[in-house]
Amino acid sequence: MTAARWARWLVCVLVALTLALPSALAQPSGNLVIAGRDGVFGDALGLATTWFAEQNPGVTIELLRLPYAGLYENLVISLRERSGAFDVVMLDDTWAPEFMAAGWLRDLEAAGMTINPGFVRSALDASRYPFAEGPLYAVPHVGNVLLFAYRTDLFEQYGLARPGSWTDVLAAARTISERAEGVHGVVFRGIRGNPIVTGFLPLLWAHGAEIIDADGRVAFDSPASVAAVETFLALKAFAPVGVEVYNASEVRDALQRGVAAMAIEIWPSWIPALDDPAVSEVVGLVEIMPAPGQVAGPSPMLGSWLLGVAADARNPQAAQAFLEFVTSDEIQRRLALEVGLPPVAEGPYTDAAVVERFRWYPAQLEALQNARARPRIPEWSQVESILGDYLQFVLIGQMTPQQAVTEAHRRIESALRR
Amino acid sequence: MLHRSQNLTRILLLLPALVLLAALTIYPLVPVVYYSFFDYHSVRGFEGFVGIANYRRLLGDLFFTVSLRNTLVFALLATSSQLLLGLAFALLFNRPFRGRQLFVPLMILPMILSTMVVSAIWRAWFHYDFGFLNNVLRAIGLDGVRWLFDPNIALYSIALVDLWQWTPMVFLILLAGLQSIPGEYYEAARIDGANGFQVLTSITLPLIQGHLFLVALLRTVDAFKLFDKVYALTGGGPGIATESVSTYIYREGFRYFNVGTASAASIIMLAVALALTLVYAGRVLQGQRR
Numbered sequence: 001m002t003a004a005r006w007a008r009w010l011v012c013v014l015v016a017l018t019l020a021l022p023s024a025l026a027q028p029s030g031n032l033v034i035a036g037r038d039g040v041f042g043d044a045l046g047l048a049t050t051w052f053a054e055q056n057p058g059v060t061i062e063l064l065r066l067p068y069a070g071l072y073e074n075l076v077i078s079l080r081e082r083s084g085a086f087d088v089v090m091l092d093d094t095w096a097p098e099f100m101a102a103g104w105l106r107d108l109e110a111a112g113m114t115i116n117p118g119f120v121r122s123a124l125d126a127s128r129y130p131f132a133e134g135p136l137y138a139v140p141h142v143g144n145v146l147l148f149a150y151r152t153d154l155f156e157q158y159g160l161a162r163p164g165s166w167t168d169v170l171a172a173a174r175t176i177s178e179r180a181e182g183v184h185g186v187v188f189r190g191i192r193g194n195p196i197v198t199g200f201l202p203l204l205w206a207h208g209a210e211i212i213d214a215d216g217r218v219a220f221d222s223p224a225s226v227a228a229v230e231t232f233l234a235l236k237a238f239a240p241v242g243v244e245v246y247n248a249s250e251v252r253d254a255l256q257r258g259v260a261a262m263a264i265e266i267w268p269s270w271i272p273a274l275d276d277p278a279v280s281e282v283v284g285l286v287e288i289m290p291a292p293g294q295v296a297g298p299s300p301m302l303g304s305w306l307l308g309v310a311a312d313a314r315n316p317q318a319a320q321a322f323l324e325f326v327t328s329d330e331i332q333r334r335l336a337l338e339v340g341l342p343p344v345a346e347g348p349y350t351d352a353a354v355v356e357r358f359r360w361y362p363a364q365l366e367a368l369q370n371a372r373a374r375p376r377i378p379e380w381s382q383v384e385s386i387l388g389d390y391l392q393f394v395l396i397g398q399m400t401p402q403q404a405v406t407e408a409h410r411r412i413e414s415a416l417r418r
Numbered sequence: 419m420l421h422r423s424q425n426l427t428r429i430l431l432l433l434p435a436l437v438l439l440a441a442l443t444i445y446p447l448v449p450v451v452y453y454s455f456f457d458y459h460s461v462r463g464f465e466g467f468v469g470i471a472n473y474r475r476l477l478g479d480l481f482f483t484v485s486l487r488n489t490l491v492f493a494l495l496a497t498s499s500q501l502l503l504g505l506a507f508a509l510l511f512n513r514p515f516r517g518r519q520l521f522v523p524l525m526i527l528p529m530i531l532s533t534m535v536v537s538a539i540w541r542a543w544f545h546y547d548f549g550f551l552n553n554v555l556r557a558i559g560l561d562g563v564r565w566l567f568d569p570n571i572a573l574y575s576i577a578l579v580d581l582w583q584w585t586p587m588v589f590l591i592l593l594a595g596l597q598s599i600p601g602e603y604y605e606a607a608r609i610d611g612a613n614g615f616q617v618l619t620s621i622t623l624p625l626i627q628g629h630l631f632l633v634a635l636l637r638t639v640d641a642f643k644l645f646d647k648v649y650a651l652t653g654g655g656p657g658i659a660t661e662s663v664s665t666y667i668y669r670e671g672f673r674y675f676n677v678g679t680a681s682a683a684s685i686i687m688l689a690v691a692l693a694l695t696l697v698y699a700g701r702v703l704q705g706q707r708r
Binding site for chain 2: 069072073076080098102191192193240241242244245378381382385389392393395396398415418
């Protein structure tokens, strides 16, 4: 071979390498550890990781499916110690301020991640710290929003209109409890901690009350809060016996068996079972809507779940690629159809096949667009826990609404001062 | 010379256990004591020395004092009821009857199950509308009981679950004690004309005293650490009717990350448990010296 031919070969090889190398380098590889939830959320992440691995054979994925409290504890301990145990972390939007303020998550925009332009605004705002304005430390993954459910057949039977306020809800609960044999007017999660507070917040906001005001001060002790707690207590009279210890399974069971006419709190992942004849006695009879208003307009509560990349991630490149993949419109659409995971972008909500399968999605999108996030303070877990304790004291008759509001206010103030 | 050599042998034999005790118990305890005097938050870090302020705050905190009271009530109630029932079963099974071999494995079944499984079973049994217990009560014409959501009953319901799960262990230890009593003692008592009650109080109970104190110690210490059943059955509610010191510490330490407060609560819990243990251990050692 002549020198000229050698030179031509060399140039060809160099050109090929120059073209191939960037794409080879951009292809994510290595081990990717994801800390996520169990249940439907875990199933969705499981599917997404399978699809991602098919497209990225160089990546091996380890997915941890943890219960709510277990996930929180694992994340806090691991991220605080900068152990590098997780690359992708799944977090409840209420944990976001704490995690973001502590610097435990990467700034995704600064890292050059491609952000889905169709994300619902409220969910994207909750992924920033400070809220809506700061850097983007996570991306929305589950478009959870708290909804309200009522039985259309019972409302028709007793001449009741779709509830437009909490006063209507109370009146309907009374009517149905008194007149419908074996049916309770309303059901909710009454167990201490996150569950009882979650159901109560839309009611509180609808009464024009706040826990933390715009300046970050505790503002719970107000006549509006007392009125909201009084309404909550009044609803208990029409709830099943033992509602004080009801959690999600009891609420879902009561709705599916048709022994509750309304649920003040229902989550998108609970709804498909209501229309499943194998497990539900009320197929097609439950209407889903945003929670009603009172002195303030309806305030659906945002309950989105986010995905972030740990600041100490060992494989941030693959983590970021996974986030781009799982939040794309196409994957959200597939996850909605396969496991009923609520999307976080507007595109999948308007997809014909998705809407045909999930009849309540238009209402869900409307609620999500108008959703309100819980107070964006790093200490929210503790505030929520305190509030839950005092709401339970009211439900079991150990405190009046006024006493509970005053005491909870004092205790929240003391917790935030520390 | 021989005495010194014996002492050295004793120390050498004890050394591995002492090293383990120092490494696994005393060493981790030192930072807990240290943290209890600081305002220490896991995320925010150390925020200053506060002396005994954490302890003072705890003793003035209704949630902590109620949790301490609940824990003590539960420990005493669970231990005493398990001792009584376990003793009754042990006495019953200490004499031969048909089917004894079959019943013993069935008796110890609850003890083999994990607490989470036990709690799931009992949560279903406690259900107000459809639970097994209320169905039985209604079948005999009584009203259903608000097992888990009446603040005056919930702690006793958890004690009932503990009774079901751990009486078998008490039963097994006491049965072993009963079977170690030589038959001649009972024979002599019968010849002397002692009745059943006299045999029980003068022979049986004194001879299994060591077993009784041991099992009381084990059950009290375990019951004092009450956490999992509360976590799975009531979450500490209704209100704070079933909050235990362990669940309080869990909330302060792992939910709020107030390590200083959680450490102070842990030290108080340890002090109370240690006091109870010393009482029992003293009685056991006293019995051995006799």
